[in-house]
Amino acid sequence: MSLTFKVPIFDVKNLSFRVRGVDILSQISLEIFHGEYIAIIGPNGGGKTTLIRMLLGLEKPSSGEVRLFGKKLKNFKEWYKIGFVPQRASLVDENFPATVEDIVKMGRVANRGIFTSFSNEDTKIVEDAMLKMDIVDLKEKMVGTLSGGQRQRVMIARALASKPEILILDEPNTGVDMVSQQRFYKLLAKLNKEEKITIVFITHDIGVIADDIGRLFTINQKATICNDPKETLSCEDVSTLYGIDAHLIHNHKHEDHVC
Amino acid sequence: MTEMFAYEFIQRAFVAGIFIAILASISGTFIVLKRYSLMSETLAHSALVGVAVGLVAGYNPLWVAVIVAVLSAWLIEYLRSNFSLYSDSILSIILSGSLALAVVIVSLGGAFNNSLFSYLFGSILSVSNEDVVTIAIVGTPALALLLLFSKELYFITYDEEVAKTSGIKVKLLNFLLVTVVAIIIALSIRVVGSLLIGALMVIPTSAALQYRVGFKNTILISLFFALFSVVFGMSLSFYFSLPSGATIVLTVISLFILSLIVNKK
Numbered sequence: 001m002s003l004t005f006k007v008p009i010f011d012v013k014n015l016s017f018r019v020r021g022v023d024i025l026s027q028i029s030l031e032i033f034h035g036e037y038i039a040i041i042g043p044n045g046g047g048k049t050t051l052i053r054m055l056l057g058l059e060k061p062s063s064g065e066v067r068l069f070g071k072k073l074k075n076f077k078e079w080y081k082i083g084f085v086p087q088r089a090s091l092v093d094e095n096f097p098a099t100v101e102d103i104v105k106m107g108r109v110a111n112r113g114i115f116t117s118f119s120n121e122d123t124k125i126v127e128d129a130m131l132k133m134d135i136v137d138l139k140e141k142m143v144g145t146l147s148g149g150q151r152q153r154v155m156i157a158r159a160l161a162s163k164p165e166i167l168i169l170d171e172p173n174t175g176v177d178m179v180s181q182q183r184f185y186k187l188l189a190k191l192n193k194e195e196k197i198t199i200v201f202i203t204h205d206i207g208v209i210a211d212d213i214g215r216l217f218t219i220n221q222k223a224t225i226c227n228d229p230k231e232t233l234s235c236e237d238v239s240t241l242y243g244i245d246a247h248l249i250h251n252h253k254h255e256d257h258v259c
Numbered sequence: 260m261t262e263m264f265a266y267e268f269i270q271r272a273f274v275a276g277i278f279i280a281i282l283a284s285i286s287g288t289f290i291v292l293k294r295y296s297l298m299s300e301t302l303a304h305s306a307l308v309g310v311a312v313g314l315v316a317g318y319n320p321l322w323v324a325v326i327v328a329v330l331s332a333w334l335i336e337y338l339r340s341n342f343s344l345y346s347d348s349i350l351s352i353i354l355s356g357s358l359a360l361a362v363v364i365v366s367l368g369g370a371f372n373n374s375l376f377s378y379l380f381g382s383i384l385s386v387s388n389e390d391v392v393t394i395a396i397v398g399t400p401a402l403a404l405l406l407l408f409s410k411e412l413y414f415i416t417y418d419e420e421v422a423k424t425s426g427i428k429v430k431l432l433n434f435l436l437v438t439v440v441a442i443i444i445a446l447s448i449r450v451v452g453s454l455l456i457g458a459l460m461v462i463p464t465s466a467a468l469q470y471r472v473g474f475k476n477t478i479l480i481s482l483f484f485a486l487f488s489v490v491f492g493m494s495l496s497f498y499f500s501l502p503s504g505a506t507i508v509l510t511v512i513s514l515f516i517l518s519l520i521v522n523k524k
Contacts, residue, residue, distance in 0.1 A: 056424045079426030086421060095468055096292070096417065097477035106414045110426040142471050162425060 007070045008033050009166050009198055010055055015064035017050050024050050028064070028223045032200060034165070037192045039213045040202045046220035048202045049087065052170050056084060080111050083159030085152075087170040087202075094144035100154050101139040104130055107161025126161050132195075133157040133187070149180025156187070160197075167191065169201035185212065263497050272383035272503070275391050276450045276489040280459070282398050282443040283451075284485035285405055287460035288478050289436055291468070292416035298335065298437070299444060300457040301350040304357040305331030306445040307453045310378045311361040315368030320378065321393050324445040331357065332441035336434060381452035381504025383496050394446045401439045408432055413474055450489070452504030459485060462511045466518040484514050 010032040017025040025047040032038060042048045053059040055066055057073045068076045107129065108122045130136045133153040138146065143154060152172055159167055167188075173181050189212040191197045216226040263269050290299055309327030313320030331353060338349045365375055377385045405412070411432055414422040423429045440460075447456045467480035492507030499506075 058420055058423065077426070079424060082424060084421055084424040086418070095471075097468060097472065097474050098417065099473040102413075102474050103417070106410075106417065106422075107425070109410045109414050109422075142473070144471070158421075 008067075009069060011067040011070070012055065013065050013067075015051070015054060015066065016062045017047065017054060017059065018062040023221060025054075025219070026221055028219075030217065030223055030225060032166070032198065034198055035192070035196055036198050036200075037189070037212060037214045038198075038200045038217060039215075040200065040217045040219055041204070042219035048219045049170055051219055051223075052168060052200075052202065056082070056168070080162040081165045083107075083156075083162060083164030083167040083197075085155045085159050085167070085169040085172050087172075087174060096144060098143045099139065100130070100135055100141055100143055100146070100157075101126065103143055103154050104135075104139075104157045104161050107158040111162055125163065129157040129160040132160060132191070147180070148176040149184070152176050152180065152184060153187075160191075164197065166198040166200065169199075171202050171204065173203070188212075263494065268384060268386065269493075269497060271388065271391050272386045272450065272493055273490070275386050275394050276383075276493050276503075276507075277486060278394050278398050279443075279447045279450050280485035280489040281482065282402055283447055283456070283459045284463045284481045285402065285478060286436075286440050286443050287485075288464045288467075288481055289405075289412050289416055290440060291461055291464040292413075293436075295437075295440075296457070296461045297347060297350045297354075298332075299440065299460040301335065301354040301357070302328045302332055302441045302444045303448065303453040303456045304354045304361070306441075306448055307361040307378065308357050308364065309445065310375070310448065310453070311364040311368070314374060315364055319389065319393070321390055321446065321449060324448060325397060325442055328441035328445040329438055332437040333434075336437055377452070377502075378448055379452050379454050380502035381448070381450050381455060381507070383450065383493055383503045386449050390449050394449075397442055398446055401442045404435060404439055408435065412436060450493075450503055451507055452502065455504035455508045458508040458511060459488070462508075462515050463488070466511070466515040469518040469522040471522070484511060488514065 008031040010030070012028060012030045015025060015028040016023065028051060040048050040051070050059060054061050055068075057066075057076075066073050069078065069081065104126050105118065105122075108118060108126060112118065112122065127136070130139055133156055135150065135153050135157055138150060138154070143151060146154065156167070156169075156172075169188075173184065176184070188199055188201070192199045192212075218224045218226065264273075287299070290296060306324040306328040308331075309322075309324030310320040312318070312327070313323035316323075335349055335353060338344060339346055374385075376382075411422070411427050414425070414427060415429055415432055419429055444453075444456050444460070447459065451459050463481040463484040464477070466484050467477045470477070470480055472480070488507050488511035492510040493503050495501060495506040495510070496503035
């Protein structure tokens, strides 16, 4: 992958997170550049979500520094450039009074001034985000009545409505069926290729990641960065990372070996 | 029904009541969705401390109630963010502490009388011109702030962390919300009473949520239920000489039960 921009979106240096003397993450250094498609894998409790939370300023690191678009987190103001879809996104409260359109519109809230209401342009951007996620037909529906896969697309449309440069998704497939998952990965790849949106997502679906992603971060207290996962990710790596036996399954369609 | 409007005190009570129905139902929507329902009860009891101080010291009890309720809301938020205490424990401690303090102040001041009873359960007889003016002067900016930030507050009630990572000033807006709610509760105790105002905040929204409609319509239904309950409840209060807070709350609970039945899954 050619890294044409010099200033990375995320520039992380020696980031550590300690709770009551126990290291959750130690000395993580990494960079994320424009246009990248990155998957983060690792065992539960390995610190993946903590890392994302520190990148977004939701958790304070014990030491180290995060720079976002070249700025220190506390000085960063252009949050609309970041689209975040958290782990529990598809597990929305069923009684929450929101139509699909209500939720997607939330993506425009931070972009407008206090004294202005939604403009025609906002409405157009919201429509566009729903179109990209193929949820226009659902716009009047209550979000609590949707399936896991539909909710997931609503949450991504909400993130897209702020016109982000980077989308960060934390295990977005929790509570989503297999067919929706495959459709979802296709959508992510499309956003990355056609819209040039940088994508970073945490996943457990090791089988899926080999196809489209550019780089792979494995997080288990420390970070291992794999620049060419198709070539270098082996089942031994996965076994070491998760502490379990991984077996090769031959994937006839793509002629890839996946674990 | 029209003959009761011949009385000036009824006109005053209705103006104050309608104002409070609007304030309580709109702020109540955010309170319920944020799971802050118990907070309205706690702040109502804190407002009672203000009433007690006002009654004993001879100040306008409504103004003192507003100040004490706001201070109490800030204390709750401070304790929540800086100590490892469960939210409902904090609310429970401040609720009972406030009530105890109010009773002690009133007893020491020798003002444990009918006047306090009206602040506990609401009284349409006792709404003065000064009260109506106070409700209008303080309530209007409170409502304006709520409406101005309604989209941001809605986003925060949906998902606080996502709102934060979108650049919304979550801490500041939470602080603003509890301040406005404290003000609204303190203003409401004249008409609804401190023991019953929590119900006017929480029940119209809880009933509206049964209809499973979008945010705007939920607020509108909640507003309608609150207005109907205040108007109907105050009329009952007038004709049967009952405390207005009680009749208002019983009306809104009837609407809630009706909503539950109509929307049974």
